[in-house]
Amino acid sequence: MARIAPLSGFPELLPAQRVVEREVIASLSQTFELHGFANIETRVVEPLDRLAKGGEIDKEIYVLRRLQADDGADDTGLGMHFDLTVPFSRYVLEHAGHLEFPFRRFQVQPAWRGERPQEGRYRQFTQADVDVVGRDVLPFHHDVEVMAVMVDALDRLPVPPVSFQFNNRKLIQGFYRGLGLADVTAAIRVIDKLDKLPADEVARLLVEQAGATPEQAARCLELATIRVPDTSFVERVRALGVTDELLDEGLAELAAVVEGCSQVDAPSVTVEANLRIARGLDYYTGTVVEIFMRGYERLKSVGGGGRYDALATDGKTTYPGVGVSFGVSRSLLPLIADGVLAGSRPVPSAVLVAVVDEESRGRSTRVATALRRSGVPCEVAPTAQKFGKQIRFADRRGIPWVWFPGEDGEHTVKDIRSGEQVVADPATWTPPVEDLRPRVLTTTTEETTP
């Protein structure tokens, strides 16, 4: 029985499950590096005043303090980061003198939020972020680039198909402005409720909270219901008859992002323009995106991001950025729990070297040494049980091969899946490459490895 109570919201994985997470992180990192993004790791804590920029998230910050703090000082003024964007913006400011701009980095780290946990929401979770940051300026084409990188990265993952839903803040703001709407920010917040409230209710709220006329509210809803897999949204928006300079700019940018991401060779990723995607964070200024995973829409977005013209500023210089993050824990833990993803084995060993009797354990150890020299992960059987038991030991752990050391160099190795057993030389034999490392198994297809 579990005498030690698990901590709610702080999930831990068993070895075979951890195989999945490690392979996914390795795959993401590899793709990001293929696109020339450097890896960084930021410290776990940040000064509280930097983390707390107002907003609901303040209450979710875990604060650090010493057990024997002075009575007067109840904390150290440090909190654990709740995402990777805030620490990154601080990192950029702090190390700006040593970075080359535009700076391209990726980061895969845990973050902490004191939330009520549930499926896909944890108090400690890992996310993977890719961003490009410029000094003073960051050309728009980086929006397309960084989104395309994430499209490529997620396409290579052994997860269900994902959908990138793009929108653009300039488009929304320009449209509302051209429409003559008073409170653009309030209107965006209301439109964001569209998946929870019926359309006519949203229209009512637009009138009530955003100072819209019924006519304006109707137009806003028309805009928000546009959702297409190509650039045809441009014509449909124009047909609504609103003209505005910012709107034009947003339309062009969104078209470029949708176009650019559609051109990535990524069969398991769909790309759409969805004009009701707003995203709550108010620092976004252009491109915004939310990512959804097929069959797991209940998790809401498994990733998201966008353009922020002032990621960081030191008063003299501003650093605009564009980035997107993928929720590693949010997407993987439900997939693992549902049995969609599993590790092929809980141990790295590809071979179990059997032990004939304790007197000859040295012979088995020498076989293992030879195999390791060839890069074959292996282990020696813990006890000299009957061979049937030793084979079962390997079978339980998913170790595909069992090596039987012979008396006079007469070695044999058995594939316990097929039962086939052949004479082999420890110095030269290697298993098929697909047996070398644990792999990620999916229930739908046979297997996938980065």
Next chain:
RNA sequence: GUGGGCGUAGCUCAGCUGGUAGAGCGCCGCGUUGUGGUCGCGGAUGUCGCGGGUUCGAGUCCCGUCGUUCACCCCA
């Protein structure tokens, strides 16, 4: 943070209006004296999440607590 559902063997679960804890799978042993998986026979599972209360008696009822899950909120 607010409100609801659920917590029984390693796993999935059964257990009626309170009366001495069960099944399947898995695990262990033997059949099979050095090559597993099938089959047959046998065996062990457990502070019924934890603490308190009501009762002659609590897995069952009540309260609290922890865990889990759902909704709100927020977002990865």
